[in-house]
Amino acid sequence: MDPIKRVCKKCGEEKLLEAFNSHKRFCANDYICFDCLNKIMSARIRKYQKKNRKNITKRTILQHLRHRDELSNWYIKSLLRYAGFDRDNITPELIELKRVQLQIHRLTKTN
Numbered sequence: 001m002d003p004i005k006r007v008c009k010k011c012g013e014e015k016l017l018e019a020f021n022s023h024k025r026f027c028a029n030d031y032i033c034f035d036c037l038n039k040i041m042s043a044r045i046r047k048y049q050k051k052n053r054k055n056i057t058k059r060t061i062l063q064h065l066r067h068r069d070e071l072s073n074w075y076i077k078s079l080l081r082y083a084g085f086d087r088d089n090i091t092p093e094l095i096e097l098k099r100v101q102l103q104i105h106r107l108t109k110t111n
Contacts, residue, residue, distance in 0.1 A: 010036035071099050 004017040009031045019033045032040070049056055067075040076098050080090050 006031055008033040008036055010040075071102060076102070 005014050006017055006020055007014050008020075011033065013033070015033050019035075020031060021034065021037060064075075073095055076095050077087075077090055079102075080094065080098060081087065085094075
């Protein structure tokens with residue numbers, strides 16, 4: 001049985017059906033392959049970011065400060081990755097140990 005192939009509307013290449021979007025949310029892009037769809041979406045994102053640079057920067061800074069103040073898992077994982085740990089080696093126990101270490105460091109810094 002031959003695999004089903006489609007032609008991309010954007011690039012015109014014939015590709016396997018798996019290379020096309022099957023999610024109902026993006027049904028308008030039925031016959032656009034993932035590569036072309038990613039290019040379209042990244043161009044839209046860049047255009048939005050360029051237009052709203054101040055709001056996005058302010059929002060990301062506030063989100064980062066909130067994560068830092070709450071010692072969220074995301075913030076601690078980012079610290080561990082920055083310290084050289086791989087994503088696979090970061091365990092919940094290691095996250096808790098790092099959280100305790102940061103709390104102790106904050107307590108000693110304020111006193």
